[in-house]
Amino acid sequence: DVKVTQSSRYLVKRTGEKVFLECVQDMDHENMFWYRQDPGLGLRLIYFSYDVKMKEKGDIPEGYSVSREKKERFSLILESASTNQTSMYLCATHGTNYGYTFGSGTRLTVV
Amino acid sequence: QKEVEQNSGPLSVPEGAIASLNCTYSDRGSQSFFWYRQYSGKSPELIMFIYSNGDKEDGRFTAQLNKASQYVSLLIRDSQPSDSATYLCAVRGSNYKLTFGKGTLLTVNP
Numbered sequence: 708d709v710k711v712t713q714s715s716r717y718l719v720k721r722t723g724e725k726v727f728l729e730c731v732q733d734m735d736h737e738n739m740f741w742y743r744q745d746p747g748l749g750l751r752l753i754y755f756s757y758d759v760k761m762k763e764k765g766d767i768p769e770g771y772s773v774s775r776e777k778k779e780r781f782s783l784i785l786e787s788a789s790t791n792q793t794s795m796y797l798c799a800t801h802g803t804n805y806g807y808t809f810g811s812g813t814r815l816t817v818v
Numbered sequence: 819q820k821e822v823e824q825n826s827g828p829l830s831v832p833e834g835a836i837a838s839l840n841c842t843y844s845d846r847g848s849q850s851f852f853w854y855r856q857y858s859g860k861s862p863e864l865i866m867f868i869y870s871n872g873d874k875e876d877g878r879f880t881a882q883l884n885k886a887s888q889y890v891s892l893l894i895r896d897s898q899p900s901d902s903a904t905y906l907c908a909v910r911g912s913n914y915k916l917t918f919g920k921g922t923l924l925t926v927n928p
Contacts, residue, residue: 738914749920750862750906757914797861806852807908807916809861 709734713798713810720817726785728813730798738801739781741765741773743794744812750797756781788817820845822909824919833928837894841907841919844888850910851883851890855903856921862906866892897926 714729732739740755742765752765754773762773770792774782785792793816799807821844831837839853850869854862868874868881868890880893890909894901907919 740915747920750918752915755915801914806850806864806867807862808864812861 709736709800709808711798711800711808711810713796713813715813716811718813718815720785720788720815722789722817724785724788724817726788726815726817728783728785728796728798728815730781730783730810731779732781732800732808733779734800735778736800737778739775740799740807741771741781741783742797742799743767744797745794753783785815788815790817793817820848820909820911820917822907822917822919824905824907824922826922828923828925830925830927831897833897833899833926835897835926837897837901837924837926839892839894839905839907839922839924841890841892841909842888843890843907843909843917845909845911845917846885846888848885848888848909848911851881852908852910852916853879853881853892854906854908854918855901856906857903894924897924899926899928902926 710733712731741753742750756762756775772784796813798810825840853866856862866881868883874881878895882891904921906921908916
């Protein structure tokens with residue numbers, strides 16, 4: 708089975724800090740995704756990457772950037788954290804049959 | 819804008835009953851359809867996928883797809899309290915990106 712590991716389960720950061728969320732997958736998949744999930748809004752795509760150093764904006768990229776220097780690792784960067792970025796962040800990669808496999812999520816609180 | 823709509827919840831059923839979860843999608847070119855289960859505080863896990871019109875059964879779960887009506891559903895037979903979760907419908911178009919519905923909260927009462 709595909710394993711997707713997110714480095715932190717819970718994170719508390721201060722407004723204005725630069726925040727790095729890390730995601731690692733063990734199956735050599737090309738495609739990786741970052742979502743945020745908020746009550747009433749569902750899962751919203753922030754960025755995705757279809758190969759090393761390749762990235763595309765999703766539906767809500769503002770305030771975020773990404774980095775993919777190695778195939779197995781896809782990082783989400785909050786350039787200057789704000790309270791409206793408090794959310795659950797989910798990393799995913801392609802699983803079987805083009806369904807996603809998700810990491811366990813990072814619950815980020817910005818104070 | 820591709821949209822995926824799920825029947826508004828919450829849905830409450832007694833233990834042993836059939837739970838029916840519904841989903842409609844706007845992109846007629848959609849090719850693959852997925853159901854995810856998400857327990858509170860956890861990440862979504864894939865439970866079913868379907869590509870072709872008709873029914874697909876896996877244990878107590880049956881996915882139904884009608885492309886002409888742009889409709890996909892999930893039936894859970896003999897519902898158990900452990901099935902209580904939010905169920906997310908997801909649709910894949912001509913690329914590898916999935917569009918998710920907002921989910922339906924299911925509660926199975928003992």
